[in-house]
Amino acid sequence: MSQNNPDKDDQKSGSKKTISLPISRVRLIMKSSPDVSSINQDALFLTTKATELFVQHLALSSFNNGPGKETNTLSYSDLANTAEETDTFHFLTDILPKKILARDYLESLEQMQEEEADF
């Protein structure tokens, strides 16, 4: 199998040189943007590669900034913190909201209701 498929082998051993994310899927996401009409092959490749670099960068930054180094874990809150604290990742704050405890949320909800009741 692998003998017949040298390209595939290359991809696995030299993942830094080629891409592992499916270009077709990235194109689909790009095309879901309404004002994009066409994308040339190099632009598609670069966006796919950039997305891989982005995933690496986001994961590593979040791990390095987070408290998980001792426990060897990367958790959601590390990502949410990175999105909030790092300028380049700021565009992610909408999809990586910080979590709050239901207890705290209910408290703030009650507070708001009380304030409303005052009027």
Place this chain on the structure above:
Amino acid sequence: MAERPEDLNLPNAVISRIIKEALPDGVNVSKEARRAISQAASVFVLYATSCANNFAMKAKRKTLNAGDVLAAMEEMEFERFLEPLREALEVYKGQKGKKVSEQKRKDKEKKADSENDKSREEEEEEEEHMEEEEPAEPENEEEEEEEVDN
């Protein structure tokens, strides 16, 4: 156009592998964190596309090109990606071009020999066109994806 919303997600298995390779050995990534990174990656694609498209529109072009994507990276303050991206593009062009460029070189030589051979020129153009439009081979890639999932 995407038919189902999950079509806009990137394959989890590939994302997980990239995360694993980026982090030191033995780091445990929670399921929630993996899903969040995957979603972030989709948003990144959209953001980059939108930025790149702005550059194309400014230049009154309809097709996004490599320069637009690189300019978008700069605008998004991901300058650190520029160098690796340029390198990767070179490698990619080399790989993609191997077969095609050999063919082209032959054709060009022949073309130089006989400028009047129009049928061959047309053939070459057709080939080039196909290379531009279809090299992604979506079906094959889907298969690869599934392989990875297992």
